[in-house]
Amino acid sequence: MTRFSFPALVRKAIGADKDWPEQWAKPDPKSDYDVIIVGAGGHGLGAAYYLAKEHGITNVAVVEKGWLGGGNTARNTAIIRSNYLYEESAALYDHALGLWEGLSQDINYNVMFSQRGVLMLAHTVHDVQIFKRHIHANRLNGVDNEWLSPEQAKAFCPPLNISSSARYPVLGATLQRRGGVARHDAVAWAYARAAAARGVDILENCAVTGISRARDGQVRGVETTRGFIGAKKIAVSAAAHSSVIMDMAGVRVPIECFPLQALVSEPIEPAFPCVVLSNTVHAYISQSDKGELVIGAGTEQYVSYSQGGPLHSIEHTVSAICEMFPIFTRLRMLRNWGGTVDVTPDRSPILGKTPVPGLYLNGGWGTGGFKATPGAGHLLAWTIARDEPHPINAPFTLERFRTGRLIDEAAAAAVAH
Amino acid sequence: MLLIRCPYCEQDRAEVEFSYAGEAHIERPVDPSAFSDAEWEAFLFLRSNPRGTHFERWVHIHGCARHFNAVRDTVSDKFLMTYKAGKPRPTKREIEGAKK
Numbered sequence: 001m002t003r004f005s006f007p008a009l010v011r012k013a014i015g016a017d018k019d020w021p022e023q024w025a026k027p028d029p030k031s032d033y034d035v036i037i038v039g040a041g042g043h044g045l046g047a048a049y050y051l052a053k054e055h056g057i058t059n060v061a062v063v064e065k066g067w068l069g070g071g072n073t074a075r076n077t078a079i080i081r082s083n084y085l086y087e088e089s090a091a092l093y094d095h096a097l098g099l100w101e102g103l104s105q106d107i108n109y110n111v112m113f114s115q116r117g118v119l120m121l122a123h124t125v126h127d128v129q130i131f132k133r134h135i136h137a138n139r140l141n142g143v144d145n146e147w148l149s150p151e152q153a154k155a156f157c158p159p160l161n162i163s164s165s166a167r168y169p170v171l172g173a174t175l176q177r178r179g180g181v182a183r184h185d186a187v188a189w190a191y192a193r194a195a196a197a198r199g200v201d202i203l204e205n206c207a208v209t210g211i212s213r214a215r216d217g218q219v220r221g222v223e224t225t226r227g228f229i230g231a232k233k234i235a236v237s238a239a240a241h242s243s244v245i246m247d248m249a250g251v252r253v254p255i256e257c258f259p260l261q262a263l264v265s266e267p268i269e270p271a272f273p274c275v276v277l278s279n280t281v282h283a284y285i286s287q288s289d290k291g292e293l294v295i296g297a298g299t300e301q302y303v304s305y306s307q308g309g310p311l312h313s314i315e316h317t318v319s320a321i322c323e324m325f326p327i328f329t330r331l332r333m334l335r336n337w338g339g340t341v342d343v344t345p346d347r348s349p350i351l352g353k354t355p356v357p358g359l360y361l362n363g364g365w366g367t368g369g370f371k372a373t374p375g376a377g378h379l380l381a382w383t384i385a386r387d388e389p390h391p392i393n394a395p396f397t398l399e400r401f402r403t404g405r406l407i408d409e410a411a412a413a414a415v416a417h
Numbered sequence: 418m419l420l421i422r423c424p425y426c427e428q429d430r431a432e433v434e435f436s437y438a439g440e441a442h443i444e445r446p447v448d449p450s451a452f453s454d455a456e457w458e459a460f461l462f463l464r465s466n467p468r469g470t471h472f473e474r475w476v477h478i479h480g481c482a483r484h485f486n487a488v489r490d491t492v493s494d495k496f497l498m499t500y501k502a503g504k505p506r507p508t509k510r511e512i513e514g515a516k517k
Contacts, residue, residue, distance in 0.1 A: 243466045254462035257491075301437035302419075305468050306494045310418040312433055345462045402458040 001197040004108050023189065024196035029203050029229050033061045035384055036222055036231040038208050038245055040064035041073040043362055043369065044237035045191035046377020047384070049107070052198035055385035060200045063224060065207035069188025072239045075339030076370040077262050077284060077296040079275050081118040081179035083138050083145045084412040088395040089348060090141035095392050096375025097178060103374055109190030111182045112289060116274045118179030119157055123168035123280040130411060131174045148173045157274050159325045167323055168281050181275060181286050187373055211249040211359070219249070219358040235360040235384050240305060240340035242363030249356050254401045255342045255364045258299040259309040263336035267291030281320035292334065295321060299341055299367065308338040341367050346406040347413045351376065351393040352383055360384055361398065367413055423477045424485050424499045438474035440464050441486045442506050468492060472506060488512055
């Protein structure tokens with residue numbers, strides 16, 4: 001692997017960039033691994049990297065039905081923040097945010113992490129009350145978050161319409177300055193490159209069709225479209241297909257899948273300095289480094305794996321954007337797409353062991369998985385390596401839906417569902 | 418936008434007239450106090466979430482306002498059939514027949 005650096009870039013540029021080596025190999029499956037991770041998105045690849053780096057487990061395969069980073073890793077709106085309400089969630093998402101801050105240096109890959117600040121708008125008295133409660137809870141948990149008046153919000157984000165004649169006037173906003181965005185594809189590529197350099201096999205176009213278990217119940221490998229692959233430990237990090245894969249092992253999980261659409265505008269000059277989320281009118285928006293405005297809609301109401309949705313949801317979101325930012329009313333939209341979000345009843349993820357020995361689950365991240373990518377990978381690796389959860393992910397069990405110890409973040413999830 | 422046939426109005430109407438109401442044929446506990454934690458978990462939280470044929474409830478909220486059941490493919494989003502609330506879960510043959 002060529003280490004990325006300024007001198008390396010210059011050397012390759014002199015050679016007309018002709019001899020860059022491929023960033024990760026495409027090996028054939030071995031018959032046996034120590035650990036198999038199902039799903040080569042950011043979370044799964046991150047887990048493989050941290051298994052190799054922090055736990056010395058390098059005989060690892062990441063199996064992927066399609067291509068690397070082609071699921072929700074490629075389909076989200078790349079927003080990163082950690083201002084969740086409960087202490088369990090604050091610890092989880094802030095752990096991830098801490099890892100984001102050093103990620104580019106750690107894995108020698110520019111993931112374009114930009115802490116440009118995340119503004120969440122309050123449009124009603126109830127919004128104001130609940131957001132102030134969130135700020136107090138965040139501060140008690142050591143997570144930065146502050147209250148801005150409408151004028152302060154406009155100073156931070158000049159395109160914002162704070163006119164009192166707006167249909168839903170802005171009454172204030174919370175600001176997490178450490179929040180921001182990252183280049184989502186680069187995160188998957190970076191982890192893939194760093195994991196492969198440490199000996200991890202990344203097996204694309206290799207769909208899991210079954211999970212094989214020994215007589216004592218312990219997992220012994222996966223059936224795939226490229227043959228049987230053995231392993232004593234299997235981690236499912238398959239986002240929308242979590243429940244499909246877990247069904248193969250006979251484990252029912254409280255996850256339902258819904259479509260979620262997003263869209264980008266034509267590229268424009270830098271005009272939008274931060275990330276803005278609004279629950280009440282329902283829109284979230286930021287500007288990519290290419291200049292496109294990146295806009296997300298709400299989840300569709302019905303269960304679906306279609307990776308698409310109706311136009312009326314997009315129309316709803318775009319009309320909210322035009323109301324909040326009148327300067328964008330004449331902007332043309334370039335393309336739209338859909339992802340499939342795996343939603344749990346309490347809007348918090350499931351990250352830990354399962355009733356099947358040797359089988360681990362990282363799923364149910366719903367609409368907010370991207371922001372947690374390094375944290376989820378790091379904690380999943382810990383859980384696999386030690387066969388016990390890290391204190392941070394210990395509350396995010398599958399059993400909580402039986403015991404009733406839910407972590408209800410329905411209000412902190414910025415996407416309506 | 419989905420086109421949904423309301424079995425009461427007997428018309429194909431646009432999705433915006435309807436609200437989704439979750440998976441169908443989930444029975445309420447007859448004797449809740451006798452329910453175990455595992456049974457509560459299954460009743461409240463566990464859903465089939467299939468990649469394929471899904472039985473689900475819809476309500477024609479901006480029409481007759483009545484709940485009914487539907488069979489839909491969750492990959493293509495195509496409705497295979499709809500039927501009135503209280504009717505038993507249709508068999509494979511009935512679903513095949515309705516498609517024609």
